[in-house]
Amino acid sequence: MPDEPVENISGGTDGGSEARFATGDPETRAEAVVDALGDIYWQKAYGGRDAFPCLVRTILSQNTSDVASQPAFDALIERYGGEGDLAATLAAADRDVVAEVIQPAGLYNQKSRVIQEAAEAILADFGDAAAFDSFVREGDPEAVRERLLELRGVGPKTADCVLLFSGGRGGVFPVDTHVHRIARRMGLAPPDADHEGVRAALEAAVPTEKCGFGHTAMIQFGREYCSARNPSCLDGPEACPLADRCDRVGVDSGAGTVVDPADSDG
Template identity: 80%
Template sequence: MSDEPAENIGTGPDGGGTETGFGADDAETRAEAIVDALGELYWQKAYGGRDALLCLVRTILSQNTSDVASQPAFDALLEHYGGTGDLAATLADADRERLAETIESAGLYNQKSRVIVECAEEVVADFGDAEAFDRFVREGDPHEVRERLLSIRGVGPKTADCVLLFSGGRDGVFPVDTHVHRVARRMGLAPANADHEAVREALEATVPAEKCGFGHTATIQFGREYCSARKPACLDGPEACPLYDRCDRIGVDPAGGVVVDPAEADG
């Protein structure tokens, strides 16, 4: 089983989480069997405990960019704004142009600066400070927490679900980013034309709650290492992909070397 890589899932400089394990009981669904296989290939972990506001900010910075670009922006933000006092109040009062310059490496910095400041303003207005917001995320009803996060302009389902998982430690949350969206449909774990929310619903319905967290992170690593968008490993033959025999390869024709989005595949 591999160590979790340094750059990981838009949630910070390390994968975090606590090593866990599951018995050798037979999986009840195909999705569970595949997640179990990914756990053996990479890691089985339980997540939670990260500061909710920092997790929210980190995930916002990761939107539409790579960890290589967003991590320096997060580090710079902490250096400029994370010194003393409540971070929520500090960011709520931040000059947006200066904040945009600070996080420039993350791309879309003007938009992300606005979202971060508005998020901080809502945290201060509705919760008082970052600590109270953190308690809400960790202890509140997960459906209410998700809906509250989604009500913030610029916060989408993946961002909300990452906060629930990595900060709140909520079982049964399977965030869907571009890698999870692609891999789940390509493998046949969700309908080929499913959008991100439909993929999330399919995975959360078929993967045991306690396995959704590492299912998310391990699927992302698998998507990066083996099941890339343009050149999945299966194009090089069955031996090139450790999950070849478990995959439906929707939209992939290894013999012809053709790769299309699953939604564009025939039949």
């Protein structure tokens, strides 16, 4: 199977580490789908990234692509990520300059404020980025998630990505637009489920150790096969490697039309 891309998927550079998982028949449809994605793409274990840079990287990825957000993150680290505490450095930085540095990521005025306010809150609560990192890795996962969600501009997907890519927490299946669309289109979650509903459905049905690579591989699958407007199955079931596992909710191959699963008649 191919290696995980270097610049990738909810986490920027440095993908997960190779991992092996117990073989056996999947217990749920969702697990079967994740196993199939693992055969197509990769099976990785995640964790170990420094928590504050991971948080910053995920904030920059909001409402944009890796193509736009990764250069912004690289430029931010190049300017502010030298010696010293990154959170302290960014908290003290000139916001207009921060916004200019991250401009490629879009919404740069809003994101610069979110990043700096997060840095200030982390310093106030934990003292420095190292203590915040320890909290993310060692604290109760629900407490960590709750604290992250208290940060202005940090939603469930951002919080879950920090738990996964920094904390290495099993059982965390972050839901971005790709995962939200695909899980409902395939019938793994109710067609009208919101992002939290999809997360709950997947985390309940996918084994703890498989959620991380299920998240990253499902995003790749969305990019290559299961796009919002032109999924491969419009060209026939043979065009999609997961066609036999998919309910194709909202997709009418005969008419060549696609609607959001929530707007489908069934």
